[in-house]
Amino acid sequence: MAEPLWTAEEIAAATGGKLAGQAFRAGGVSIDTRTIQPGDLFVALAGVRDGHEFVEQAFEKGAAGVIASRQVFGPAVMVPDTLHALEKLGAAARERAPQARRGAVTGSVGKTSVTQAIMAGLTLAGPAHSSVKSYNNHIGVPLTLARMPRGTARAVFEIGMNHADEIRPLSRMVRPHAVVITTVGPVHTENFPDGEAGVARAKAEIFEGLEPGGVAVLNADNRWFDLLKGEAERAGATVRTFGTGEACDARLIDFQVPAGHAVVQARLHGKALDFPILQTGLHWGLNSMAVLLMLEALGVDLDDGLAALGSFEPLAGRGxxxxxxxxxxxxxxxxxxxxxxxxxxxxxxxxxxxxxxxxxxxxxxxxxxxxxxxxxxxxxxxxxxxxxxxxxxxxxxxxxxxxxxxxxxxxxxxxxxxxxxxxxxxxxxxxxxxxxxxxxxxxxxxxxxxxxxxxxxxxxxxxxx
Incomplete structure (x- = not known):
């Protein structure tokens, strides 16, 4: 039998919970009975609807066990707070895979596409793990961590925000070795009295979770670059830059769009690169520079990075x-x-x-x-x-x-x-x-x-x- 993602005993130890009923082995972690798979652990989170209302349905769909905060009929790990338990499970997944090099992606534009393009490169280099869809908030990030197999070599996480002080705890949860801020712009500005400057400072919170010696990949063409660079260096990060300027580590020279695809002309640490990508959006010139620097920071060969970009298709609803x-x-x-x-x-x-x-x-x-x-x-x-x-x-x-x-x-x-x-x-x-x-x-x-x-x-x- 394949090694489980989690055993009931491991879940109880990670969360400080108590096993009720039979021991179980889970192959995945789910918070939604609409997408649950047989053998998954179901976490009964409180939300618009209380997840405990769906426990019976989870078992009907084949859940192996649940994390719950009140009595349920079936194998369960009982905890005081199911969201805190999910956070602890995510932290335990991170700690049991010390070999995994972790990346994190934030920014006002392009987070999900850049995350998945990085994942395409990580996959070519070995056992890899990433966020699915846009799982980038206070639930999605610990859920993605909790789903990380113990044999993962590299992983990438998307981290989003609508307000200040949301990215900081998520970055500390992931503890990335490399982070990228795709760009900063007027997004969610209604939640920031000082507008775009507040958005930039909120994005800079991602540096606070960086592992010592970590890499911060920054957009040198963005108007907030100096602020972000200063915050990154204050956090002890090594800064790598992408943009169109001559001093950039990854410099975009040209972006041409023949029928159905694009050709990127660039220089990476001074070395000339010309490579095709399936994306046609002009923003993918800079996105591809960010992806290559992140893959480099996570220990992926350039050839694998270029191959990944060359085969990465636009995501649904995103081009x-x-x-x-x-x-x-x-x-x-x-x-x-x-x-x-x-x-x-x-x-x-x-x-x-x-x-x-x-x-x-x-x-x-x-x-x-x-x-x-x-x-x-x-x-x-x-x-x-x-x-x-x-x-x-x-x-x-x-x-x-x-x-x-x-x-x-x-x-x-x-x-x-x-x-x-x-x-x-x-x-x-x-x-x-x-x-x-x-x-x-x-x-x-x-x-x-x-x-x-x-x-x-x-x-x-x-x-x-």
């Missing part, structure tokens, strides 16, 4: 492309619907503008959230990059996007609606074969509904075939 049939032809759908902020929005618009197409360039945009009192100005300000990119048609959804809609010239206006669901039929009707259509907005403003409606055209086209 994934599809050809969607409509009528006798097809259009290109670029799905950027998972998230949006002023930085990523401008980059995505510029990327679309640089793209060669026989048809029209169309965008469907929904509200960018958590931008505070400057939110309307940030939305209105998108008119300039849209003009610079020569976007043909702009569709807008949401009360904040109304500011952009009002700022657009009539020739660029595609349609407006108060919600993504109301806008979707307008975009579906307008798109024609040969067009390139990008959908982007904050997850909370439901941009995904527009992408889903466009994708559904494919199945409808098939019905008539």
């Amino acid at each position: 994934a492309e599809a050809q969607v049939r409509k009528g006798a032809g097809a259009f290109t759908l670029i799905d950027e619907s998972y998230n949006a902020n002023p930085i990523s929005m401008a980059s995505a618009i510029a990327t679309l503008g640089a793209r060669e197409t026989a048809g029209r360039r169309i965008v469907a945009l929904t509200d960018m959230l958590e931008l505070g009192p400057e939110a309307e100005a940030f939305h209105r300000g998108l008119a300039e990059p849209l003009e610079a990119a020569a976007i043909d048609l702009v569709f807008c959804a949401g009360p904040l996007m109304k500011s952009l809609w009002d700022a657009l010239p009539p020739t660029r206006r595609g349609g407006y609606a108060e919600s993504a669901a109301e806008l979707a039929p307008q975009v579906v009707q307008a798109v024609e074969p040969g067009d390139v259509v990008m959908v982007k907005g904050s997850n909370g403003s439901k941009a995904g509904a527009i992408a889903a409606a466009l994708s559904a055209l494919d199945s409808r086209s098939g019905e008539g075939a």
Whole structure:
């Protein structure tokens, strides 16, 4: 039988809990009965719904045992507080794998994609582990740690925040050997009285968990670089830089986008590199520099890093492309619907503008959230990059996007609606074969509904075939 991820005795020892019922062996850790796998340990967390209400369902789906704070019927480790128990289990997983080199990723843009690109490189170099999806908060980080097998050679964790003092405890939990801050920009600024400067200081909290002699990978092109570099050095980190300047350890020289992929021209510690990647977003020039420096810091060969970048595909909702049939032809759908902020929005618009197409360039945009009192100005300000990119048609959804809609010239206006669901039929009707259509907005403003409606055209086209 394969070695278990956890035994009941190990769980009890790690959490300070007491075993109730039969001993068990768990092959995974879950907090959600919708995705639980047979043999998993189920942690009954309190949330909108109390996890204890789902214990019976967890056992029906094959859970090996549970961590609970009140009596349940089935094998369990009883603890006073299940979230604290999960944190302790994560710390125990870290301690029992001292050989594992750990990386951590934060930033205002690109955390999940960069984390998964790093993971692609780690996997080529040996037994590796990472966050799944965007598991980057006070639950997702200890859960990811608790899922780390004892034989892991390298791991990478995504760490996010909405407020100050959220990254600090998570970084101390992970205790990374290398960290990267992809960039700092006006994201979650409504939660910071001093705006973007507060966001930068909150991101710098990631240095506080660094292992002695750890590496901090920083974006030298970002306006907050000097602040971040100072905080990193105060924490004892060795700073490695990426950007377009001559002094950067990983310097982006050029980024070209032939059909379907991109070619990056760079210099790594002065050595010339030219390599292809499957990503087409202009921001992936700098992202790839950050990935290579992180992989280097975690002991991955350059050849493995380049191979990983060369095969890493865009994630769903983060630049994934599809050809969607409509009528006798097809259009290109670029799905950027998972998230949006002023930085990523401008980059995505510029990327679309640089793209060669026989048809029209169309965008469907929904509200960018958590931008505070400057939110309307940030939305209105998108008119300039849209003009610079020569976007043909702009569709807008949401009360904040109304500011952009009002700022657009009539020739660029595609349609407006108060919600993504109301806008979707307008975009579906307008798109024609040969067009390139990008959908982007904050997850909370439901941009995904527009992408889903466009994708559904494919199945409808098939019905008539």
